[in-house]
Amino acid sequence: MSRPTASTSSAKDGQLRPTAAAAKAREPMNVLIVGVGGQGVIMVSKALASLAQSKGYQVKQSEVHGMAKRGGTVFSHVRFGPQVWSPTIPKGEADILVALEWAEGLRWLPFLKPDTGIFICDTKRIVPPFACLNRRPGAPLRYSRETPAEVRAQVAEAYAIDATRMAEELGNERAANVVLIGALSTALDFPAGDWEKSLAQFVPKKTIAVNLDAFRLGRSWIEEARTNPVVTEAPAAKAAALAHVPYSVRLEITPEWCKSCDICVKLCPERCLRLNAERIVELAQPEKCTGCRLCELLCPDFAIRVHLDSAVVAIAAAAQETKA
Numbered sequence: 001m002s003r004p005t006a007s008t009s010s011a012k013d014g015q016l017r018p019t020a021a022a023a024k025a026r027e028p029m030n031v032l033i034v035g036v037g038g039q040g041v042i043m044v045s046k047a048l049a050s051l052a053q054s055k056g057y058q059v060k061q062s063e064v065h066g067m068a069k070r071g072g073t074v075f076s077h078v079r080f081g082p083q084v085w086s087p088t089i090p091k092g093e094a095d096i097l098v099a100l101e102w103a104e105g106l107r108w109l110p111f112l113k114p115d116t117g118i119f120i121c122d123t124k125r126i127v128p129p130f131a132c133l134n135r136r137p138g139a140p141l142r143y144s145r146e147t148p149a150e151v152r153a154q155v156a157e158a159y160a161i162d163a164t165r166m167a168e169e170l171g172n173e174r175a176a177n178v179v180l181i182g183a184l185s186t187a188l189d190f191p192a193g194d195w196e197k198s199l200a201q202f203v204p205k206k207t208i209a210v211n212l213d214a215f216r217l218g219r220s221w222i223e224e225a226r227t228n229p230v231v232t233e234a235p236a237a238k239a240a241a242l243a244h245v246p247y248s249v250r251l252e253i254t255p256e257w258c259k260s261c262d263i264c265v266k267l268c269p270e271r272c273l274r275l276n277a278e279r280i281v282e283l284a285q286p287e288k289c290t291g292c293r294l295c296e297l298l299c300p301d302f303a304i305r306v307h308l309d310s311a312v313v314a315i316a317a318a319a320q321e322t323k324a
């Protein structure tokens, strides 16, 4: 997305007045980046802000990440241009919305420019605990049921990208945010090489190679999606099915990280956890676990991860059937 160059026209009084195009050229570019804690929203915004600044733009960035460590919403506004007055993007004024999580993307859609806004969203779904409130294991999740196809119909330009899976296939799930940076880079005028230099400043040194691969993958995926819309259909089928597909829960407990604080045991709504004889947490009643993820979000030592295993398998199967 490029801005027109500045120009002027002669007014009746003989003075030069800016044309609409010139006024447009002075407008900042507004990029909104959203997700949940731990996904790397802030890193995306820092890489973009740093790159824009290196090109001589005035940049303003504002972010909220209060409950990030507990799976809360994180968002960052990045505005850059010849002159930027306010750090926050008004509703309906975002040129690009980059979402690292599906429901967060939908939540922020009203901020996108209705006629020209570009929506780039990972189909990754992080189901919040309140989506399991009916307390029946395997019950349908109370989570957004809109499909990427439905969202695409509401937005000028939209891409639902399975960035997390792509990053996993590269060997580092955490590089999903960089896959999205690759996609974002195709909507701005900065050269790919400059993006890569900016990225290298913000990722851990030992992960630079995998992150550069992720960046190039995101870039090539979106370029292909522009010419071949079929590329975007598989994630659409998966996402459509998720809220309806039965799932089973698997808890991944890292015993060495558990410090026996008992928080998860006391706060599990189903009372299905306990400390064993070594005072390490274990799942005592797996049949009662709803997969609400409260234990994962509350554990101060990140000793528990909750996986909704069979949902993923069933959804992948559903996607295959849809394609067939």
Ligand code: SF4
Pocket (backbone or CB within 6 Å): 267, 268, 269, 270, 271, 272, 273, 288, 289, 290, 291, 292, 293, 294, 295, 296, 306
């Ligand atoms: S064990 Fe964890 S995921 Fe399962 S019900 Fe309890 S808090 Fe929720």
Ligand code: SF4
Pocket (backbone or CB within 6 Å): 257, 258, 259, 260, 261, 262, 263, 264, 265, 281, 298, 299, 300, 301, 302, 303, 304
């Ligand atoms: S909250 Fe974490 S550290 Fe505390 S008992 Fe549970 S798993 Fe162990």
